[in-house]
Structures are given as structure tokens and as C-alpha cells.
Amino acid sequence: MSQTDRYARQTALPEVGARGQARLASAHVLIVGAGGLGCPCLSYLAGAGVGEITLMDPDLVEESNLHRQPLYTMSDIGLPKVEAARRHLGQAHPGVRLYPIQSALTPLNALAALARADIVVDAADSIAASYTLSDACMAKGTPLISASALGQSGYVGGFCGSAPSLRALFPDPPETAVTCASHGIMGPVVGAIGTLQAQMVLKVLLGHSPSPLGQLISLDMADLRPGAFRFDAAEEPSGRLPFVARQHIVAEDCVIELRPPEEAPIPAIPQALRLSPKELETVALPLDRRVVLCCRSGLRAWRAARLLQQRGYGDLALLAAAA
Structure with missing residues (x-):
């Protein structure tokens, strides 16, 4: 044919x-x-x-x-x-x-x-x-x-x-x-x-x-x-939360592993500090460094980042460990 x-x-x-x-x-x-x-x-x-x-x-x-x-x-x-x-x-x-x-x-x-x-x-x-x-x-x-x-x-x-x-x-x-x-x-x-x-x-x-x-x-x-x-007139949002790869993380980043040990015995990034979403409500993180939040899908990291934005943190990124 x-x-x-x-x-x-x-x-x-x-x-x-x-x-x-x-x-x-x-x-x-x-x-x-x-x-x-x-x-x-x-x-x-x-x-x-x-x-x-x-x-x-x-x-x-x-x-x-x-x-x-x-x-x-x-x-x-x-x-x-x-x-x-x-x-x-x-x-x-x-x-x-x-x-x-x-x-x-x-x-x-x-x-x-x-x-x-x-x-x-x-x-x-x-x-x-x-x-x-x-x-x-x-x-x-x-x-x-x-x-x-x-x-x-x-x-x-x-x-x-x-x-x-x-x-x-x-x-x-x-x-x-x-x-x-x-x-x-x-x-x-x-x-x-x-x-x-x-x-x-x-x-x-x-x-x-x-x-x-x-x-x-x-x-x-x-x-x-x-x-x-x-939705032609929809406006681009402010405070965009970008996803990053493991290879984009540098030594100066403050990395937070949100998954508990039973879900992720080894953090995705060796330098990561393991904190629960509840602990993020009060913990003091550096304001002069990028904060990278890590979970499996990126959803918990996104919610945690929104919480940190409300607390005044501006330089934030997300890591989906399964990606």
C-alpha cells in the first residue's frame, strides 16, 4: 500500500x-x-x-x-x-x-x-x-x-x-x-x-x-x-517551587528528608537532615541557603515547602526521590 x-x-x-x-x-x-x-x-x-x-x-x-x-x-x-x-x-x-x-x-x-x-x-x-x-x-x-x-x-x-x-x-x-x-x-x-x-x-x-x-x-x-x-487568561503563579535532580544539589544546600526511616532507611542525599512534616512547623532552618525538600513523589515536599513559604523561606526546591 x-x-x-x-x-x-x-x-x-x-x-x-x-x-x-x-x-x-x-x-x-x-x-x-x-x-x-x-x-x-x-x-x-x-x-x-x-x-x-x-x-x-x-x-x-x-x-x-x-x-x-x-x-x-x-x-x-x-x-x-x-x-x-x-x-x-x-x-x-x-x-x-x-x-x-x-x-x-x-x-x-x-x-x-x-x-x-x-x-x-x-x-x-x-x-x-x-x-x-x-x-x-x-x-x-x-x-x-x-x-x-x-x-x-x-x-x-x-x-x-x-x-x-x-x-x-x-x-x-x-x-x-x-x-x-x-x-x-x-x-x-x-x-x-x-x-x-x-x-x-x-x-x-x-x-x-x-x-x-x-x-x-x-x-x-x-x-x-x-x-x-x-484558560487562556490564567496567570502564572508567584512563588514557583521547582523540582531538581540529585545532581543539582550542592554541598551548601540544606536538604530535608521527609520520609521516615521505615520508608527510606537511607536518605536520598547523604547530607540530608531527616525531619517530619510536623517538625518543620517549628524548626529553624538557614535563611541564607537553599532548602531542598525530599520525598518519594514530591507531594509531601510540595506541602512542606508551602509551609516554609508561609514562615518566610524563599529559596526552596523539591526532590522526588523516585524520579
Whole structure:
């Protein structure tokens, strides 16, 4: 089958056409996460003829993934997701160049990862990765399509580029760090939201109007109820709390390990002082040094940093030890 035949139904649309198909073929998309959101997004972007896709994910395929990640099969169990994805998509869409990176997205590699990307997809299911990606995309002016799903609901939004950042719409993360592993997820929910991510990416690459940048779409699949609104005028928050990597920490930093010994017998940073969130309410920390707060997901560190901001501390950073 020729490329003309492969994309005939797509190029028949006046808003795509041969010129739009050529734009897709020359585009480079970075997708962070090859799980429930990443699988449908990746499949539809490859199927649409996006020329280059970089895929980042550190995980291996597990049998518990298969109910919501139909890109993989039983024969892929134990293999890196990025390699399994490259094999399956290469068989179905040989014209797409897929670059697998078996690594988590961190503050250390974020800028390098999106250096060549025309647009970024956040499908990582990580608070630290989402805000790190938003900060990097905002700095480079790169559009970001970010999504989240849990249980029977979720959302997808277009950030950065010509739109406000993730921080502008969500200046603080959720109160609890529940995940699909701890709280559960229905497969069609992530399928629907990941597919919406792909559609938003295509509309940005094709220059459609109105742009999905600055728009959020929510899905409540329990009640089968969608919602949407625009946030073009959302203001960037002050007092931004950046995520940093272990390699960014210097000897002068005051590092606080928030995890108790039973959770983290060895602190993420050897020089760290172990304190509970309760102790942070009264302890005196140096005002002339950066304070780096560490926990597993970054959520406890974020809450602790907000508390320290109220106490007058200004130079603060967050370390997600699992990132």
C-alpha cells in the first residue's frame, strides 16, 4: 500500500489535505510515558503519519498493564515498554521513526529530551514529571499536551507554547498522591483520554483553529459526562517551587528528608537532615541557603515547602526521590 493510500481517509479532510499530511510527516513528538495514556496516544499519532516520535519510559511490561495498555501482548511481559512499543508500531507503521529511551523524565534530562520536539505529550502519571515538563516547555516555548486519569475520570489540556503553563491552571498538585496502582483505573478511561491527547497534538501540528492550547477537557466516565473550558487568561503563579535532580544539589544546600526511616532507611542525599512534616512547623532552618525538600513523589515536599513559604523561606526546591 502506498503512503497516499494509507492516509487517504485523513487527507480527504480539507483541514488536513496533502499539505497537512506533509506537516505531520516532518513533525517530531516527544511522548513521556508508555502506559495507559501513552499507548493510545502513541498508536494514533503513529497511525496518523507523524514522522518522528521519541518515547520515554523506564518500565517493563507487566501482565497487570494489559487490561488498559492494548499496545502490548503476553509475549512482551518482562520487556522494556519502549522496545515493545517500537517493535509493534514498526510492524504496523514502518514509515514512522520511533526513538525509544528507557529512562524516567527528570529535571536533569528534561531540556535535552525535548530539544528537538515540536510538541510534548505528558502521559507519565507523575506529579514531578508533569511539573518538570511544564517548566521545561514554558522555558523553550514548546506546546505541552498533559493529561491525568484515575478511577473513572480524568482530563487533558493544552499548555505552554502560546498558552499558560500547567502551574497557571494548577498552582498546587492534588492533596493526595493516589495513583492507578493504589486507587485503580478502568481501561476505557485512559483509552479515551489518551486518544484526546493524540487529537490535540494533531490539531496543534496542523495549526487548526481554535487551538487546543489553552483548553482543558474533562471526562467523568462514571456519569458519562464531558466538560470543557478555556484558560487562556490564567496567570502564572508567584512563588514557583521547582523540582531538581540529585545532581543539582550542592554541598551548601540544606536538604530535608521527609520520609521516615521505615520508608527510606537511607536518605536520598547523604547530607540530608531527616525531619517530619510536623517538625518543620517549628524548626529553624538557614535563611541564607537553599532548602531542598525530599520525598518519594514530591507531594509531601510540595506541602512542606508551602509551609516554609508561609514562615518566610524563599529559596526552596523539591526532590522526588523516585524520579
